[in-house]
Amino acid sequence: MDAAASGTRREIFLFPLGTVLYPGGTLPLKIFEQRYLEMTKTCIRDNLPFGVCLIREGREVGVPALPYDMGCLATIEQWDMPAASMFHLLARGGARFRVHATSVAPNGLLSGEVDVLPEIAPATADTTCAELLKRMIEKIGAEQFPQPLRYEDAAWVVYRLAEILPLEAVHKQHFLEFSDAAELMAEFKNSVLKQILN
Secondary structure (H helix, E strand, O other), rough: OOOOOOEEEEEEEEEEEEEOOOOEEEEEEEEEHHHHHHHHHHHHOOOEEEEEEEEOOOOOOOOOOOEEEEEEEEEEEEEEEEEOOOOEEEEEEEOOOOEEEEOOOOOOOOOEEEEEEHHHHHHHOOOHHHHHHHHHHHHHHHHHOOOOOOEHHHHHHHHHHHHHOOOOOHHHHHHHOOOOOOHHHHHHHHOOOOOOOO
C-alpha cells in the first residue's frame, strides 16, 4: 500500500518532468534547483511523497511548467547529498493521482490538490507481451526491475515495457491514464506490439 491511502484527496508537491513515472517504477534524479532542494528536504524530513507529472507545456527548469493532470506519487528510497546544493535521489513510483487544483509558491515550487487513485484491479497479461518483457529483462538483468517479477499482471507488464521501449513521452502518458488493466493491455497490443512484430 502506498504512503497515501488510495481514493483520498491530499496536498502534495508536484515535480513536472520530461518523463513518465509508473507505479512500481524507479526514478533517479539529480536535484539542484533551489525550489526542488527545499521540496526534497521536506519530503525526507517528513517522510512525504511528491508527485511526478509529465510536462504538458514548458521546461524542467526556470518558470514553473504546466503539467498533465495525471501523475504518479514518488517516494524517496535512497538519497545522497554530494554537495550543499545538490541531492542525488532514487524514487519509487506509488499510486497514480489526478490533479484537482494547483498553486505556485513564491519560490516557484508547484503544489497540487490531488485525488489519489486506487490501485488498478489485476487482469491477466497477454502471453506475447509477457514473453517479450521476460526476454528483455533477462538481457538487462532482473535486479534492475521491481520485485517480484509479475509477468502475469497486465498493468505491471505494460508499465515495464513502456519504460524500456523508446516510446514518445505523450504515448507513455497515455498508458498511465488507463484505470482498467484489460483495456490498458489491449491498447498496448494494438498501438505498440503490432509495430514491433510487423
